[in-house]
Amino acid sequence: MERDQISGNSIAFYYGNNILIVSGEGEGRVTRIDVVLIGAGRMGQVHGPNAARTPGLRLRYVVDPRPGAARAMADATGAEVATLAQALADPDVGGVLVCSSTDQHLDNALQAVEAGKAVFCEKPIDLDLGKVLAAQPRFEGARFLLGFNRRHDPHFLALKRRLDAGAIGALESLHIVNHDPAAPAPHFIPTSGGLFKDFTIHDLDMARWLLGEEPVEVFATASCLVDPEIGRLGDVDTARTVLRTASGRLCVISNTRRSGYGYDQRIEAFGAAGMAAAGNVSRDTVQAFDEAGATAAPIAYAFPERYADSYRAQIAHFAEVAHGRAQPATGYADGIAALALAEACQRSMREGRPIRLQENR
Amino acid sequence: MERDQISGNSIAFYYGNNILIVSGEGEGRVTRIDVVLIGAGRMGQVHGPNAARTPGLRLRYVVDPRPGAARAMADATGAEVATLAQALADPDVGGVLVCSSTDQHLDNALQAVEAGKAVFCEKPIDLDLGKVLAAQPRFEGARFLLGFNRRHDPHFLALKRRLDAGAIGALESLHIVNHDPAAPAPHFIPTSGGLFKDFTIHDLDMARWLLGEEPVEVFATASCLVDPEIGRLGDVDTARTVLRTASGRLCVISNTRRSGYGYDQRIEAFGAAGMAAAGNVSRDTVQAFDEAGATAAPIAYAFPERYADSYRAQIAHFAEVAHGRAQPATGYADGIAALALAEACQRSMREGRPIRLQENR
Amino acid sequence: MERDQISGNSIAFYYGNNILIVSGEGEGRVTRIDVVLIGAGRMGQVHGPNAARTPGLRLRYVVDPRPGAARAMADATGAEVATLAQALADPDVGGVLVCSSTDQHLDNALQAVEAGKAVFCEKPIDLDLGKVLAAQPRFEGARFLLGFNRRHDPHFLALKRRLDAGAIGALESLHIVNHDPAAPAPHFIPTSGGLFKDFTIHDLDMARWLLGEEPVEVFATASCLVDPEIGRLGDVDTARTVLRTASGRLCVISNTRRSGYGYDQRIEAFGAAGMAAAGNVSRDTVQAFDEAGATAAPIAYAFPERYADSYRAQIAHFAEVAHGRAQPATGYADGIAALALAEACQRSMREGRPIRLQENR
């Protein structure tokens, strides 16, 4: 599944192990592990079809309290509708995809782990850091993959590889841009956990992944510039966050709920010997020139488009985890760490001062 | 299946009609038409798995004289191994994908058409223009889609839309770059039909598609600079071709069998009011800067990587054709026209002069 | 002198008014105002030759306490060596370029203003905000242009024009990158005023220019990652600053004393309807591709290269000011405002908290 495996004679990248068999380089049919999808909503619609197509997995059951949604997903993917109890009781089921509403994540994941299944869980584990910390012992030893999909994005992975290869020398600072194209509907705000826990949390995970050191101090400042209704609901829509590590590395995170120009997803890394940056993905490569200047296509509009590759790769990674061939790229502890940073951001914003991480926990 | 349908709430682009159902916007399960794959070789390995995943199609049979290849493809896609006769005799089979060796294309396509099936046929129909012309009457009225996949490439489609929208005014000239990353093995050369029929033919189809007028004159000049063995086998590996239409529009085609830097696939269009160009696709968006300068990722290496989207879209289009919901984007006549141009290129190169198309036919 | 005046028939952009005469579009020889250069050091070497070539100015005298430096500059530009008193006493002298050492700026500028000359003064006016505030009344009514050259940079000007034209709707936030290529020699640090007064001050002026609102709060955090000697001397070399305006607009400033890849000078502006960004200038447009990827030229290395156009345009603007045809783009009050922000940055860094501007003054 690595890009590095591409060659003129191989179509491994596009069609996975099955096709390597066709090319005469494999030795037999891929074994598939049966998985359950919990939740056929927004993220379930991303992960369910991906699981159905991933060599190494078979989407066996769909669980959703809304019968129509469950039925439609099951029909579309060749799966069956089931209750969670039924699905977990099936001894052939080896994995569970937790894509339910956020307030169900922790409970669903716990049940699946306790049934001995490998678990993929959408982020966040829960909005309440206390609950997440309390449950941590029950996840000891579990095969638990947390849905920080950006670690699987080919562009950010390429950036990480460059940094690890020393392309810019010792890392000194990061700049992370995460701008959503359009503000969410106001009804989404009250249960979202707020900008930092809902949105910035991805950037906090990216920062931890790339900085190579834990942030020890956080300063966040934010405004409500996009939609006054968001402000009335107690949230913000525009923020800048500065993280600082023990050795003095700095990371800025730029967030807005509405860019007006697509899903701006960029990371710049600065080091002792240079700079490396992962840029936006354009919808097509066409450029036009006339006397007024040059025009080009918009950037990818929103998460399903921009991160489609990362979602596929993440489920492929989950297949490897479920087969026991890989350790989860992101686990329960990563969920805790990102959530703790998000809480520190909230507190910094509210108190108007930098927050030391140890004082926050 | 249109990019234009993407929105924050829709994942239509990524998951097709099935997912529109999940989103509650469709009304029932997609009907699938059974199809046969003839040939599990290089192009069959591209089209077979795509057909297996295309909503609206079911890959039912795999036909290949090599039992191992047929079996591996069938296993990987959930299809069955069959003979062509068996497959065509199945009344549930509505479509055939002709991916056999070039010398079998015409015969396979004829059998499928005469069995009343919708046919997708890899290019070229045949290397012999006379045979193709002779068989033309038997394809009258057939649902026949010829494999000029580049017409389905999102970048070239975006270019076409810009031209059709008048972005550059009246078209005056084109520049088409088609450089393969690495020369084919010499054993491929004798049965390839030569550079123009095997490789340039794609560009000749692009030129016809974009010029909006048939070329009336061709001049081609070529060298053997890449591999002297190609020259010993009577072929060339580096060529420049100039096409001219009746109204004086000009098109240059640049070809080499070995770029050394990936699959260079670009088109520039020049018009009365400006220029529009479709560029190469990079493997990732990372750029790095140090005191020596900037570096970026390579461009997509070869056809399975560069044109993966176009192959998927082409088979999705074939599903529409097989369901009777679309006319084929490229048909038998397009195959004839491109082949006639390729023959004119060959003759121009051999005779060292421009060739008028009417003198060639 | 405007780019907008370029046309196929005009070379106005490159050669100024004189050449418009040649083209038959002017009516006579340009009148030149005599000017004095004080200081033939680093910045004098930039501004002196520019003044010598600017239509509308004549570099008449060079004043420098180092006789060799004064002589060399005078020879190179056709000027004469003089003392400041001699030069200011010449009634033909209409303008003075203050390029002396920072601690002389204020005194030199005052003498020149009091002699009735138009004054161009390199930034900063002084490192001591108190002294600058105290002297302010003596600059009332003076023709005084402060050397914030970046306001004359064609790329930042183009950005400003886009913002003013409403290209991104109402401005919400800015990101300013200002990374020096290589750290200054340690001996430069003690008299530099520190990172914020010496270096960030340019960005603070850019922020004021572009934000359209004064910052009311500043948070700065900084590290010494580049050169420990800088730290031993009490300064920092890597900083991130967040500005906030009364209406909640946010601006991040990214600074480092050593980029390792050239003079990184970028500004991104985010608004209600989109984003506009001024990028780096590359040394040349060549790109190369091989199997390892793409390479391109480095960005402009340092200020004399990157900002050459801005320095020329600034002196051309000074000529307009000296001739009484333009108001200074940046005056004494701009120097005060930027210096006050720089002091607030220092204090924020030292006290580890955001600083309200009113509490700082």
Next chain:
Amino acid sequence: MERDQISGNSIAFYYGNNILIVSGEGEGRVTRIDVVLIGAGRMGQVHGPNAARTPGLRLRYVVDPRPGAARAMADATGAEVATLAQALADPDVGGVLVCSSTDQHLDNALQAVEAGKAVFCEKPIDLDLGKVLAAQPRFEGARFLLGFNRRHDPHFLALKRRLDAGAIGALESLHIVNHDPAAPAPHFIPTSGGLFKDFTIHDLDMARWLLGEEPVEVFATASCLVDPEIGRLGDVDTARTVLRTASGRLCVISNTRRSGYGYDQRIEAFGAAGMAAAGNVSRDTVQAFDEAGATAAPIAYAFPERYADSYRAQIAHFAEVAHGRAQPATGYADGIAALALAEACQRSMREGRPIRLQENR
């Protein structure tokens, strides 16, 4: 004058030898050679002011049959108006810039050479290859620099350096784009020499410079698509030319008299190990993004803007030639070779067949 000399402490690139003196690295004032400008028209307005500013030259006389033009140029540059005889008789005059009308080039250059002066001559030497060949012996040993300014363009020079450094391995083919922004006025056509001698001639020189081998065969095809008046005057406005060298290297030249989008000046070089390309120069680096896509500045509009650097560098090179410190980058023989190729292009277009160079001479 080399970019490579730029460093943080040096402003050599911008201000030449004089400033190196200021920096204490030189040893005395630059010696200047007096030069004469013949012709204060379109190209004289480019070269005259450049000569006036080039360290090592002094523009002493302006010669032009139109008194007003001569006077304006002299006033603007500090030179005197003179007749050619007067100017050549001045023993202090060491160089002559021939910028008269094309039909005067050869005669002016001959007089200057025979007066023992170093000569810079605008291209072409003459439109009549026979006359140029006949006069060749009289230029034996002359210090004669022909105005193929593109060899001095920093972007094309960077490309050349990359090729010479082996960045793409052995060169195999070139693609040269030379598109003028807007068609010339029809009255210019009859004396222009036609598209190939007037315009393509620059590309033919670039091809010779970069190919490393002389073209032996030319094929040109052209249309009149821009302005029918150009066709009525017997010329063409849109052309594609294919050059071929003895070893089989190929070069395509793309020309149009009206791009509609600026002065498109690009060169792509393809070799055994990759590709290198010099791209267009944009007016500024600003990019803007909104929901419709990305926009950027136009490319440089026309020759005075796009090639300003090359013109300055060319005159600086002429100063080196006049001082006896450099051999001319392009001489009389280069003028002959390019003109012979342009004639072959014309003949190819007229006769509708490739032309071997030996049959053309």
